[in-house]
Amino acid sequence: MPGINEVALAAGVSTATVSRALSGKGHVSAATRERVLAAAMELGYVVSSNASSLATGRTKNVGVVIPFLNRWFYGSVLEGAEQALLGHGYDLTLYNLSGGGENRRAVFEHFLLRKRVDAVIAISLELTPEEVSRLLEIDKPVVGVGGPLPGVRTLSIDDVEVARLATEHLLSLGHRKVAHIGGNVEMEHDFHLPTNRRAGYEAALEAVGLPVDPALFAPADFTIEGGYRAAKQLLGNPRNRPTAIFAASDEMAIGTMLAARDMGLRVPQDLSVIGIDDHELAEFFGLSTVAQFPAEQGRRAVEILMDQLHPATRELGSVDTPLHFELVVRSSTSRPEAERR
Amino acid sequence: MPGINEVALAAGVSTATVSRALSGKGHVSAATRERVLAAAMELGYVVSSNASSLATGRTKNVGVVIPFLNRWFYGSVLEGAEQALLGHGYDLTLYNLSGGGENRRAVFEHFLLRKRVDAVIAISLELTPEEVSRLLEIDKPVVGVGGPLPGVRTLSIDDVEVARLATEHLLSLGHRKVAHIGGNVEMEHDFHLPTNRRAGYEAALEAVGLPVDPALFAPADFTIEGGYRAAKQLLGNPRNRPTAIFAASDEMAIGTMLAARDMGLRVPQDLSVIGIDDHELAEFFGLSTVAQFPAEQGRRAVEILMDQLHPATRELGSVDTPLHFELVVRSSTSRPEAERR
């Protein structure tokens, strides 16, 4: 493992020149640069990021804090962020909170603070006020993705609008008994997403003069299984069976489709189903949905950080545009049977 | 951001003593330790991992190289590794290869070499010989999980045995037409898992004197959708329809179950299905499977590294035991209908 010294020696220059030649900062004549590069390559030299960080105060590393790994949304954001960071020459160190209380504390108390990162990306975190303050305390750029972080710049889709769009799609097809499967109350503890989506659903109903029927709401936990159970509940009702269900996530929507099938209902003839996300399985199931683009969100988060980290290079304009979403109509939604006859 | 100096000042000792007190290495009187700890806490001192790494040569950070994020197996291994590392006071920096060629090169050429990690965990990687040599070149402990890495210590289940067990389960129920959905040839490019599982399947058949019928094999890509398509192919055959299907992964097995349903076949009455993994959805679908424990594998990989990194603490014995797996019988397998009558 050669150090900068050997390279300097080999190239017949000082270490300072090597540093300049390799980093591109400061002027070096083309000729010497060549020699330095050649020597470095020859020796297989790579900078010690530690020494470099210590000298510059920058680590070229960003921390990503995430509540789960094995959920499509999180994995996708992470993937997008990782790509973007790599592209900028940054590493990504991962802090997964799913281990529970003790881990969680460790992350906030020790790890994030080790001066190891230049910035942090917090994905869909519901943090306690104390955790937020810890986060801000490190005094480094922080950006949130997909969750409301008080005091932190956050990237997320307009959940109310998205839900409203999904519901309107159903309404415009002629459905009047539109049920909703959304977050259960326990989850909502400071986590606005389910509430917002529910609000969007209700707003859409109200906009066309339909009452909001509490019997047409069922809570679930955002998993396929949860959606399955909630849907059975809704569909089992002999008197007031909905003709369409809007689920607050694709996974719950898929659970809904499976439940309908198990109950002998055809989708979409007997029941229309729409979700949110455009999960990787949505296409397979023919699920209509409102797509959001988590990988893109991860990438955007990185761009924002890079802007803050390197104010010189900033490309304004792209940063503040709202996150886009898109209605994707597949085969799980259609007009209600009654209207077709 | 206080440095070690302010702590030393506050505690009325030298920085050397602070270092000793905080790291626990070297003797410090209980009294001074107290004072130092108090001062550190008071000031909210955290070591600079860079300075520390520079001085010690150790980073307390391990790199994890992974081919995908959004697959249950990978995510689970990663999660297990992350937890274990956190527990040992290590950070985890993530290198995801899914970006394709360019990223891949960048990871191997620049990132891994930056002297930023003390060790690396390679998850299910199929590396080119060149990549392997790059990996070994960094001259740090490397352990592989779930993939064959020539020259690298690797943790993985015995795929032949696992497949054989799954197939035997089907055979023991009385099935004689047992089909297999496994990796397609293109994938096998140096990736032994599909081949091994297929070999286990064939071995089980041969052990009971059954011929291996090529018409009872269908290739797929390890996704639900791939399994669905392969199963339709197998089940559509009017003359030689299998009564049981062994899929090389749970995702393909789930696709198989969905295909059966769509074709009007009941599982398990008309078709038994078994997979491998014990994927998070397996229980929901009532899928029989051979469970492997990826999170555990991730944890184990970390233990092995810790043993190598801190030879003092080594707890031998646990390290070389083979990875366990376990037949989990749910409702997707039963005797073939013909035998029940």
Add this chain to the structure above:
DNA sequence: GTGAAAGCGCTAACAG
């Protein structure tokens, strides 16, 4: 048990 001092490997003024 504790302090002084010499680096760890690099970068960033500052001269020249």
Add this chain to the structure above:
DNA sequence: CTGTTAGCGCTTTCAC
């Protein structure tokens, strides 16, 4: 354009 010279913030001999 390039070399000299201080550090960056810690750890770790080596004395005391």
